[in-house]
Structure formats: structure tokens, C-alpha cells
Amino acid sequence: MMFGKKHIKNAVGLDIGSHSIKAVEIKARNKHGQNIFELKSIGYEPLSYDAIVEGTIIDTTAVAETIKIVFDENKIKNKNVVISISGNSVIIKKISLPNMETEELAESIIWEAKHNIPYPYEETNVDYAILKQSDPEKEQNLDILLVAAKKDKIANYSNAVKQARRNLTAIDVDVFALLNSFEINYPENFKKKTVAIINIGSNLTNLVIIENGHPQLFRDLNIGGALFAENISKELNIGFDESEKLIKGIPVEQISQEKFQYVLDMNLQNILEEIKKTFLFFEAGEKMDRKIETVYISGGLSKLSNLSGHIEQKVGIKTEIFNPFRMIEYNESKFDNLYFEDMAALFGVATGLAVRSAVT
Numbered sequence: 206m207m208f209g210k211k212h213i214k215n216a217v218g219l220d221i222g223s224h225s226i227k228a229v230e231i232k233a234r235n236k237h238g239q240n241i242f243e244l245k246s247i248g249y250e251p252l253s254y255d256a257i258v259e260g261t262i263i264d265t266t267a268v269a270e271t272i273k274i275v276f277d278e279n280k281i282k283n284k285n286v287v288i289s290i291s292g293n294s295v296i297i298k299k300i301s302l303p304n305m306e307t308e309e310l311a312e313s314i315i316w317e318a319k320h321n322i323p324y325p326y327e328e329t330n331v332d333y334a335i336l337k338q339s340d341p342e343k344e345q346n347l348d349i350l351l352v353a354a355k356k357d358k359i360a361n362y363s364n365a366v367k368q369a370r371r372n373l374t375a376i377d378v379d380v381f382a383l384l385n386s387f388e389i390n391y392p393e394n395f396k397k398k399t400v401a402i403i404n405i406g407s408n409l410t411n412l413v414i415i416e417n418g419h420p421q422l423f424r425d426l427n428i429g430g431a432l433f434a435e436n437i438s439k440e441l442n443i444g445f446d447e448s449e450k451l452i453k454g455i456p457v458e459q460i461s462q463e464k465f466q467y468v469l470d471m472n473l474q475n476i477l478e479e480i481k482k483t484f485l486f487f488e489a490g491e492k493m494d495r496k497i498e499t500v501y502i503s504g505g506l507s508k509l510s511n512l513s514g515h516i517e518q519k520v521g522i523k524t525e526i527f528n529p530f531r532m533i534e535y536n537e538s539k540f541d542n543l544y545f546e547d548m549a550a551l552f553g554v555a556t557g558l559a560v561r562s563a564v565t
């Protein structure tokens with residue numbers, strides 16, 4: 206899903222998160238008809254907490270400068286980037302249409318967008334992907350993923366990239382990047398299983414459910430580490446930065462682990478409830494016997510101690526940490542193994558962006 210840009214191969218996947226900016230550069234080569242992916246570069250840099258607020262870049266200069274640091278410090282020479290957006294200003298709808306010619310389809314898409322998207326058509330950029338030709342006998346047999354993004358959101362993010370003097374080649378959507386990342390790293394499970402991927406970041410939690418290679422549900426929940434930190438600050442009467450430390454397992458003076466754990470548990474209950482509700486909604490959906498088999502978690506908050514255990518207990522489904530480098534080769538003399546183990550949780554989106562750019 207690409208919003209109105211010219212595609213350039215091997216662009217750097219740049220994930221502009223509200224807590225940190227991540228970059229991944231990947232090269233693909235073909236071996237016996239199969240794609241082999243190799244990591245070329247990787248970068249991470251935290252962002253000041255008021256630069257992006259509720260998904261809007263407030264301080265474009267801070268974001269642009271941080272992008273530059275990510276590239277400079279990691280010697281990434283490639284200026285072409287692909288970014289992703291998410292949240293309320295991106296709407297994803299699955300629709301079914303009868304079989305038709307391409308031109309006719311383009312018109313139908315506009316009509317469908319005007320009727321399915323809760324924003325004025327003129328204020329959005331619309332794109333679509335054909336999911337599958339379901340049943341040729343059925344009349345409504347084109348399953349289509351309709352995606353609309355608010356133009357102001359696109360401009361907001363494009364401006365920061367422009368100011369950082371990078372060449373923006375495409376704009377994707379977080380959940381699609383996660384999907385791509387999962388497909389190449391867990392190809393068997395992607396094709397044959399029903400799985401959920403939950404990316405818990407700072408401002409947002411992206412959730413996608415895939416059934417036998419087909420995405421079935423996308424959701425962005427307005428929950429994440431920043432909300433946790435705000436609540437903890439209020440409850441314990443400490444600063445935001447101190448709350449962030451506690452979340453990352455760093456002790457803060459005069460705050461006992463018990464006190465912190467109590468407030469953290471309250472916040473966790475909230476996110477666990479939302480996850481459970483989404484799963485129940487999916488499993489009660491159109492088909493019988495839908496059952497999610499495995500949950501994969503990623504994002505900064507997935508590093509919270511025993512989060513997978515909490516999810517397993519709440520929803521009764523096996524939960525693992527998603528490894529976005531599982532099937533990606535890298536030169537061990539150039540990249541540190543420990544870094545990968547520690548940071549893998551943060552790179553689900555950036556890797557997905559880079560992989561897509563490497564193969565299309």
C-alpha cells in the first residue's frame with residue numbers, strides 16, 4: 206500500500222515513532238527462486254517526548270534532526286526512505302466487489318471510498334490492494350483492502366523527512382509493515398495458521414490478525430507506554446521521565462517496586478481487556494470455529510517483564526515475542542548479537558518497510 210510516491214528499490218525503512226526513530230536497510234538476493242534477506246544497516250535514536258504528540262509531529266525540527274542523527278551515527282549513506290503512518294487518520298476497510306475490468310474498478314474504488322471512509326474524500330489519499338479472487342462462482346468475488354489516509358497526516362510526516370533531506374519514496378501503514386515483516390520471518394505460520402501480531406509502542410498499539418496468509422482484522426488502539434507513564438506519574442506523584450525509567454526496569458529513589466507494580470498492573474489490565482475484546486470480536490465473526498493459535502508481541506512495551514505471560518493468562522493463547530530478524534542474515538562481525546536480542550522488539554515496523562522495498 207503506497208501513497209502516491211515513486212517507488213525506488215532498496216529504500217531505508219524508517220519508522221518514525223513517538224518514543225524513538227528506527228531505521229533498517231535490507232538487501233534481497235534470489236537463491237533458487239527464494240528471496241534471501243541481508244541486513245545492511247540499522248539505527249535507533251530516542252526522540253524527545255514532546256516532539257510527536259498523539260500521533261502528530263509538533264516539533265518538525267526535532268524529528269528531522271533525530272532522523273539525521275540516526276543516519277549519520279550509523280553511516281547510512283542511502284538517502285531514499287520509506288516511512289509508515291498509523292492511528293486515527295488511517296482507515297482500512299475490507300470490501301467485496303464483483304469481478305470487473307481495471308478501469309471500472311478504479312471508479313468503483315472511488316465510489317466505495319466516498320461511502321466507506323468517515324472523512325471527506327477530498328481530504329484523503331486513497332489506495333487499495335486486491336486480496337484474493339475468492340470464489341469465481343460467487344458474484345462478489347473481489348476482496349479488496351481499501352486504505353485512506355488523511356492528507357494532512359501525510360504532509361505532517363513528509364515535511365519532517367524533507368527537512369531531514371531524505372528522499373521519501375513511499376508511505377506505507379504500520380500494520381502492513383508488520384504483516385510483511387511477519388510473512389518473511391515466519392513464512393510457515395503466515396501461510397498456514399491464524400495468528401495475531403500486537404505491536405505495543407508509546408502512543409499506539411497496532412493489532413493485526415492473519416488467517417492462512419490473509420489479513421482479517423486491523424486495529425490501532427490508542428494505548429501505549431506514554432499513557433502508562435502519564436498514569437504512573439499521576440498515581441505516584443513523580444515526573445514523566447521517572448515513570449519511563451520504572452517501566453524500563455530502572456529503579457527510582459523512594460518508589461518501591463510494590464507500589465510501582467500495583468499501578469503498572471492497573472494499566473496492564475486496561476490493555477489486556479482491549480486485546481481480549483478484539484480477539485472475541487474476531488472469533489465471533491463471520492466464520493465458524495475461528496481460533497487464534499499464536500499471539501506475537503512486539504514494540505517497546507513488549508519488553509515489560511512477563512508481558513507474554515500476562516497475555517497468555519488473559520486470552521488463553523500461546524504468546525511469543527516477535528523476532529523481526531528471525532530470517533534475516535547479518536554479518537556478525539559488523540553487528541552485535543546482543544544488540545539484536547535486546548532491540549529486536551523495536552524493529553518490527555522498520556524491518557517490514559525495508560523488506561517490502563527490497564523485493565518490489
Ligand SMILES: Nc1ncnc2c1ncn2[C@@H]1O[C@H](COP(=O)(O)OP(=O)(O)OP(=O)(O)O)[C@@H](O)[C@H]1O
Binds near residue numbers: 226
Ligand atoms: N526495556 C523496556 N522495558 C519496558 N518498556 C520499554 C522498554 N524500552 C522501551 N519501552 C517502552 O516502549 C515504548 C516505546 O516503544 P516503541 O519504540 O515501540 O514506540 P514508538 O514506535 O516510538 O511509538 P509509537 O509507534 O507508539 O508512536 C515506550 O513507552 C517505552 O517506555
Ligand SMILES: [Mg+2]
Binds near residue numbers: 221407
Ligand atoms: Mg511504533
